[in-house]
Amino acid sequence: AVLQAGLLKEGMCAVQDESAGFVVSVVDPQPGETIMDCCAAPGGKTLFMASRLAGQGKVSALDINKGRLRILMEAAKCHNLDDIITDIHGDLRLYAKESTVKYDKVLLDAPCSGLGVLSKRADLRWNRQFEDLEELVCLQDELLDSASLCW
Numbered sequence: 001a002v003l004q005a006g007l008l009k010e011g012m013c014a015v016q017d018e019s020a021g022f023v024v025s026v027v028d029p030q031p032g033e034t035i036m037d038c039c040a041a042p043g044g045k046t047l048f049m050a051s052r053l054a055g056q057g058k059v060s061a062l063d064i065n066k067g068r069l070r071i072l073m074e075a076a077k078c079h080n081l082d083d084i085i086t087d088i089h090g091d092l093r094l095y096a097k098e099s100t101v102k103y104d105k106v107l108l109d110a111p112c113s114g115l116g117v118l119s120k121r122a123d124l125r126w127n128r129q130f131e132d133l134e135e136l137v138c139l140q141d142e143l144l145d146s147a148s149l150c151w
């Protein structure tokens, strides 16, 4: 019924995993706050956080992937949240070194192995190598350090 009524297309509602939404409850965005979403695209959490600001405050959505960031801003427009969300295209590690801007709250949803969702991504059982995980842990560590500089 939601699909047939066009509610998703019109930005009247969005679908999200309970666990993804729970992260936003932890951030607990309050009107007037500035929030940095460090690995934001495609933007499920960005949109949810922006909608919780009730028109006051800003969410900066940073991501290294331009295409995914474009999808995020299209969704922001569709949900009438594009005046609350600012997209920043770049590598968080460089951004954090160069920028002096500080935010009230910072969310880091770093790239992950996906091993926690094997029931949905069965292919990962065969596509993940041990070396990939080592590389990923190193990246997550660097991103965590960089995210801490935004606060």
Ligand SMILES: C[S@@+](CC[C@H](N)C(=O)[O-])C[C@H]1O[C@@H](n2cnc3c(N)ncnc32)[C@H](O)[C@@H]1O
Residues within 6 Å of the ligand: 020, 038, 039, 040, 041, 042, 043, 044, 045, 046, 062, 063, 064, 065, 068, 090, 091, 092, 093, 109, 110, 111, 112
């Ligand atoms: C788990 S996904 C984020 C999902 C997103 N938070 C959401 O709720 O829709 C991880 C994201 O990190 C981005 N990423 C990977 N390395 C990055 C880096 N060095 N700097 C910024 N973003 C990065 C990827 O492009 C990817 O979009």
